[in-house]
Amino acid sequence: MPPDPARQAETARMLLETARYLGETLDPTRVYERFREILRDAIPHDGVVVSSFDPGEQVIRCEYAWVEGELLDVSIFPPLRLQATGGMQSEVIRTGLPLLTNDVPNRVRDSGTYYDVDGGGRIRKVPEEGPPKTQAALMLPVKHEGRVVGVVQLMTDSDAYDESQLELAEGMVAQLGAAVRNARLHEEALRAETEAAAARATARERERAAQVLEAVGDGIFSVDDSEVIGFWNRAAETITDMPAEEVHGRTLADLGGGWATLTASVPAARADDRPRPVTLPIDVDGRELWLSFVAVRTTDGVVYAFRDMTFERQFEESKYEFVATVSHELRTPMTAVLGAANTLLRGDIDLSPETSRQLLEMIATQAARLSEVTESVLLAGRLDRGEVDVERTHVDVDDVVGQTVEALEPNLPAAVRIERRLGAPGAVIGDANRLQQVVINLLDNAAKYSPNGGTITVRTGRVDGRIVIEVTDEGTGVDAAERDRIFEKFYRGELNDRLVPGGTGLGLYICRELLERMGGTIRVASTPGAGSTFTVELAAAKR
Numbered sequence: 001m002p003p004d005p006a007r008q009a010e011t012a013r014m015l016l017e018t019a020r021y022l023g024e025t026l027d028p029t030r031v032y033e034r035f036r037e038i039l040r041d042a043i044p045h046d047g048v049v050v051s052s053f054d055p056g057e058q059v060i061r062c063e064y065a066w067v068e069g070e071l072l073d074v075s076i077f078p079p080l081r082l083q084a085t086g087g088m089q090s091e092v093i094r095t096g097l098p099l100l101t102n103d104v105p106n107r108v109r110d111s112g113t114y115y116d117v118d119g120g121g122r123i124r125k126v127p128e129e130g131p132p133k134t135q136a137a138l139m140l141p142v143k144h145e146g147r148v149v150g151v152v153q154l155m156t157d158s159d160a161y162d163e164s165q166l167e168l169a170e171g172m173v174a175q176l177g178a179a180v181r182n183a184r185l186h187e188e189a190l191r192a193e194t195e196a197a198a199a200r201a202t203a204r205e206r207e208r209a210a211q212v213l214e215a216v217g218d219g220i221f222s223v224d225d226s227e228v229i230g231f232w233n234r235a236a237e238t239i240t241d242m243p244a245e246e247v248h249g250r251t252l253a254d255l256g257g258g259w260a261t262l263t264a265s266v267p268a269a270r271a272d273d274r275p276r277p278v279t280l281p282i283d284v285d286g287r288e289l290w291l292s293f294v295a296v297r298t299t300d301g302v303v304y305a306f307r308d309m310t311f312e313r314q315f316e317e318s319k320y321e322f323v324a325t326v327s328h329e330l331r332t333p334m335t336a337v338l339g340a341a342n343t344l345l346r347g348d349i350d351l352s353p354e355t356s357r358q359l360l361e362m363i364a365t366q367a368a369r370l371s372e373v374t375e376s377v378l379l380a381g382r383l384d385r386g387e388v389d390v391e392r393t394h395v396d397v398d399d400v401v402g403q404t405v406e407a408l409e410p411n412l413p414a415a416v417r418i419e420r421r422l423g424a425p426g427a428v429i430g431d432a433n434r435l436q437q438v439v440i441n442l443l444d445n446a447a448k449y450s451p452n453g454g455t456i457t458v459r460t461g462r463v464d465g466r467i468v469i470e471v472t473d474e475g476t477g478v479d480a481a482e483r484d485r486i487f488e489k490f491y492r493g494e495l496n497d498r499l500v501p502g503g504t505g506l507g508l509y510i511c512r513e514l515l516e517r518m519g520g521t522i523r524v525a526s527t528p529g530a531g532s533t534f535t536v537e538l539a540a541a542k543r
């Protein structure tokens with residue numbers, strides 16, 4: 001039959017319209033719907049089914065199904081395997097050629113698997129469960145780069161199809177294939193764009209988190225499941241004196257000194273749990289730091305945060321020591337006072353006037369000791385709080401030292417002798433009472449730490465505009481390691497503590513603090529076992 005020009009023109013118009021109409025949407029399901037809308041006017045049908053074919057899996061899946069005016073849920077169609085022989089869809093896929101049949105009931109008797117679906121979505125296997133309703137079908141391959149990637153089926157229950165309808169359908173399906181591909185590409189591009197944006201946001205978030213971790217004051221580091229250190233922030237570097245490059249890739253065990261047992265000592269909390277802090281001594285370059293750790297388990301390891309509590313720990317310890325020392329220092333004289341007072345109060349025994357006097361003297365001495373201890377504690381506290389004012393007047397040093405020695409001499413133990421070598425050095429600007437307090441403390445100590453007696457030498461002199469007071473004894477001496485520490489609050493020399501028990505460790509601290517307020521200094525030189533020299537220096541007043 002010669003080609004009918006009017007019909008050809010109509011086909012071309014239809015295809016053009018198909019291309020334009022399908023190209024207007026980028027949503028794949030909308031593309032199918034538009035395809036069917038166009039078909040409605042072009043080729044009569046009762047059903048349209050579009051399937052995709054995955055050459056890798058060799059499986060045919062339903063993508064779109066419109067039957068008797070109803071759009072069906074494609075999940076009701078079981079995926080079909082490509083058949084080696086028979087089956088109309090399989091044949092189209094195998095050959096890549098369109099197929100027209102006007103005798104479906106006969107066709108479905110071959111070896112293929114056939115289903116018949118109605119508008120309610122009810123599926124029947126044909127011909128086993130009765131003959132198909134469909135009489136004629138057009139089956140068209142959807143191709144991409146020469147390979148079949150899908151099949152479009154048009155079905156009718158009453159009419160028959162002809163070659164020109166097949167031709168038109170073929171052209172329209174080619175447009176459909178292009179439109180669906182286009183829509184999928186667009187969808188893909190959108191997804192990629194969304195993913196990229198999400199990845200960019202995550203990266204930004206990570207960067208910000210890393211900046212925060214770097215900036216916080218707590219040391220933070222992470223280890224993986226094999227305890228290999230990954231992240232190590234700046235605070236961790238500062239606190240431990242170990243730069244990140246030095247610890248990266250090493251294990252906690254490699255770091256030694258307390259780090260090695262971290263996992264065992266610090267329980268790692270799960271994400272929802274509250275981490276429990278654990279304070280541990282950690283050796284850092286020979287120094288002992290008290291670090292408070294918390295640990296949180298992550299998917300691939302543990303994150304630790306730590307804080308340097310060394311100062312707080314020392315403070316706690318010194319507070320504890322203070323209470324222990326002061327209560328000990330108070331208990332001894334208080335017990336003596338209580339004992340003596342009770343004895344005096346007893347009505348059942350007659351005390352000789354001599355015994356009574358001795359008891360009263362003991363009460364007076366011990367009460368003086370009590371007030372000395374409390375005075376020192378109170379004065380140290382006031383010095384700490386900056387509440388001690390120091391006068392700034394001309395003070396004649398030899399006068400103050402001379403008077404102090406004279407006042408103390410009668411109370412010294414018999415085995416101790418004082419030698420004065422006062423060099424008439426002149427005046428300093430300071431506070432006479434505070435200076436006297438310093439000299440009393442030094443002389444008291446010199447006598448106290450000379451358990452076997454000996455000579456205490458008090459010298460004054462003048463060196464380069466400075467006035468020097470030296471108190472030298474022949475006592476126990478001070479260990480080299482303790483020469484700075486004895487000026488600290490509450491510090492008591494370890495050996496002396498055993499040899500000469502008693503004392504609050506406040507005397508030298510008070511001396512140093514008072515002298516500082518007068519612009520002066522104090523230091524010690526000593527040969528342990530042979531004695532010490534405490535040297536006070538103050539600026540001489542201009543005459």
Ligand code: ADP
Binds near residue numbers: 475478492507
């Ligand atoms: P305290 O005498 O109450 O212990 P101090 O502050 O006066 O407190 O002295 C601190 C420490 O310094 C003493 O415990 C002692 O070990 C040491 N010390 C002070 N003076 C002398 C001294 N003259 N000889 C030896 N050690 C001394």
